[in-house]
Amino acid sequence: MHLEYTIVEGDFVNAGSASSSIKKTLKQLNVNPSIVKRVVVALYEAEVNAIAHAYGGKVTADIDAGTILLRVIDRGPGIPDIDWAMQEGNSTASPEVRDMGFGAGMGLPNIKKNVDRLNVQSTVGVGTTVEMEVNLA
């Protein structure tokens, strides 16, 4: 099953709509609830990042019997130092983003904890792709 969602630039109110939809799909497929939660938490963190730190983009999801492969692809400033960004507490979030309760520098480490495979690719000035895979069984 292949699914795609658009992430609209600056649209914080709808941040999480892709995650919400995938959550429903996985529930319908009778995936174990703790695995669903791991998938959804990771995708939500990446979705919020694409709005908080970039100019939106898209989410693709490929689900087969054994795994879900998610890609969050944004247009944005990119991440100059991915190792720095992966460390807990590191953040460049703006005051507006902090006012919404984000910007603790916990998102990427949290993604890493929740997925089975993570690959972050980023080109400064172009954008970032966060690829996450979770075993469903």
Add this chain to the structure above:
Amino acid sequence: MKLTEIAELLNARVVCGQERLEEEQDIAFASDLMSDILTLGDNFPMIVTGLCTMQTIRTCEMGNLDIIVFVRKKKATPEMVELAEENDMVLMECDFSMFKACGLLWEAGLKPIY
């Protein structure tokens, strides 16, 4: 502790989920940071927060956290209540500070996650 007792203890208004007030809740977690709320794994505490935005509801939806107490006189908007209703959540509004609300809940025996 029953949710109805929690509401009484905190002198809170229940703005969503009245039908669930007979349910018991024994653990709580307080934070104003959304990513913090998403680190709780398979624990499902009641959330006490001063962050009162659509993101609060969304974040709790993602984490399967369905009891939220807003402190510091924060009021949920109609859009927040609507999304909360879709997810069968309980929302309460409490005028106390975070410290006072947590202190009262602790004293009444609610447990932390860590």
